[in-house]
Amino acid sequence: MPFSKLGLSAPILKAIEEQGYTKPTAIQAKAIPIICNGKDIIAAAETGTGKTASFVLPILQHLQDAPEVRAKRIRALILTPTRELAIQVEANVQLYAKHLNLNSLAMYGGVDDEPQKAALIAGVDILVATPGRLLDMYTQRAIHFDEVEILVLDEADRMLDMGFIADINKIVERLPEERQNLLFSATISQQVRFLAKTILEDASEITIKSKKDKPKINQWLIPVDKDQKSALLSQLMQENEWPQALIFIETKRGAAKLVSQLEKRGIKAEAFHSGRSQAIREQLLADFKAGKLQYLISTAVAARGLDIDNMDLVLNYDLPDQADDYVHRIGRTGRAGASGEAISFVSRDDFRSLCYIEKRIGIMIPRKNVKGFEPRAEIPKSDLNWKPKSPQAKGRR
Numbered sequence: 001m002p003f004s005k006l007g008l009s010a011p012i013l014k015a016i017e018e019q020g021y022t023k024p025t026a027i028q029a030k031a032i033p034i035i036c037n038g039k040d041i042i043a044a045a046e047t048g049t050g051k052t053a054s055f056v057l058p059i060l061q062h063l064q065d066a067p068e069v070r071a072k073r074i075r076a077l078i079l080t081p082t083r084e085l086a087i088q089v090e091a092n093v094q095l096y097a098k099h100l101n102l103n104s105l106a107m108y109g110g111v112d113d114e115p116q117k118a119a120l121i122a123g124v125d126i127l128v129a130t131p132g133r134l135l136d137m138y139t140q141r142a143i144h145f146d147e148v149e150i151l152v153l154d155e156a157d158r159m160l161d162m163g164f165i166a167d168i169n170k171i172v173e174r175l176p177e178e179r180q181n182l183l184f185s186a187t188i189s190q191q192v193r194f195l196a197k198t199i200l201e202d203a204s205e206i207t208i209k210s211k212k213d214k215p216k217i218n219q220w221l222i223p224v225d226k227d228q229k230s231a232l233l234s235q236l237m238q239e240n241e242w243p244q245a246l247i248f249i250e251t252k253r254g255a256a257k258l259v260s261q262l263e264k265r266g267i268k269a270e271a272f273h274s275g276r277s278q279a280i281r282e283q284l285l286a287d288f289k290a291g292k293l294q295y296l297i298s299t300a301v302a303a304r305g306l307d308i309d310n311m312d313l314v315l316n317y318d319l320p321d322q323a324d325d326y327v328h329r330i331g332r333t334g335r336a337g338a339s340g341e342a343i344s345f346v347s348r349d350d351f352r353s354l355c356y357i358e359k360r361i362g363i364m365i366p367r368k369n370v371k372g373f374e375p376r377a378e379i380p381k382s383d384l385n386w387k388p389k390s391p392q393a394k395g396r397r
């Protein structure tokens with residue numbers, strides 16, 4: 001089905017065409033007509049499926065002919081878990097709205113709030129915000145919610161994981177009762193379902209099962225001792241000459257240390273973590289997206305929700321504790337039909353995490369030893385039916 005059959009107006013279709021999209025992705029084909037009909041939805045869709053456009057386009061369609069918005073009022077509110085995602089979603093709004101007379105704003109913490117207040121006074125139709133800063137602005141009476149018509153919860157599972165439930169409830173309680181609600185989540189857990197029950201009304205449920213949209217990701221792991229990881233990484237970087245790689249590491253300190261270890265071997269990389277200023281993070285992200293920066297070494301929290309295009313390679317320098325985080329990380333690659341590669345360094349200490357991950361993804365990740373880096377401490381054979389022995393492992397996924 002082409003975009004033109006989805007009932008979107010000519011200026012929106014023009015913007016889509018300019019993006020080079022030829023046809024809607026599965027989530028777009030399913031969600032857009034339902035949202036345009038004014039219904040609430042709950043959708044299971046990960047980043048990389050085109051989910052952002054699936055809610056932004058109907059919002060634009062709905063708001064395009066509305067009279068100018070009053071100062072400090074907004075018409076559509078999109079809540080996101082992180083500032084990076086807020087920036088990215090708002091950038092998409094701008095792209096798709098470029099032939100419309102609608103204003104948008106990304107609002108998040110960690111930066112001066114004065115420019116955000118000024119923008120609200122000048123008029124914002126579509127606000128993309130993180131919950132904490134939004135509540136702060138509401139308390140300061142810099143924003144009123146009485147004209148909100150559409151609420152979007154993007155990456156609802158992440159927001160719950162990050163402990164935003166109380167903030168979300170406070171915000172929702174203050175919105176007009178009569179409104180449309182759209183909830184997007186990579187996974188529909190029991191908690192997400194509970195949240196949906198309190199917020200949505202008579203919602204249509206959309207799950208994307210189509211394999212066609214599933215990115216092909218070539219995953220493999222390299223068994224390696226912990227103290228050999230940085231030497232292994234620099235050898236692989238020198239041998240493979242990867243155009244770009246997004247590298248995940250556990251701690252901020254680890255990220256900074258790795259950057260300096262690589263530097264000593266003549267490899268330039270940048271650390272991306274919450275200890276760096278917002279301005280630097282934005283600059284790094286822009287440089288990375290523009291291809292000016294080859295290696296970005298990021299902690300998991302900093303990288304949540306990032307939309308980095310044309311990512312060929314994701315490398316887990318450290319395996320995440322949570323299996324869902326692994327799925328999210330490798331979701332940075334192989335987007336929109338392209339294939340990608342996900343390499344993980346796994347040491348003996350990571351065995352437990354590896355078992356959780358393999359159980360979650362339902363496959364055993366192929367192992368490849370690299371000559372000269374075979375681990376002294378062998379990693380046991382994994383088993384998809386593995387069960388933790390110790391009680392402290394409870395609660396991990």
Ligand code: AMP
Pocket residue numbers: 020021022023024025028046047048049050051052053307309335336
């Ligand atoms: P998202 O899942 O919203 O993070 O989108 C993932 C990527 O897919 C983004 O880079 C979008 O620009 C791109 N995208 C969204 N819709 C389409 C489409 N219909 N055709 C091709 N690419 C798309």
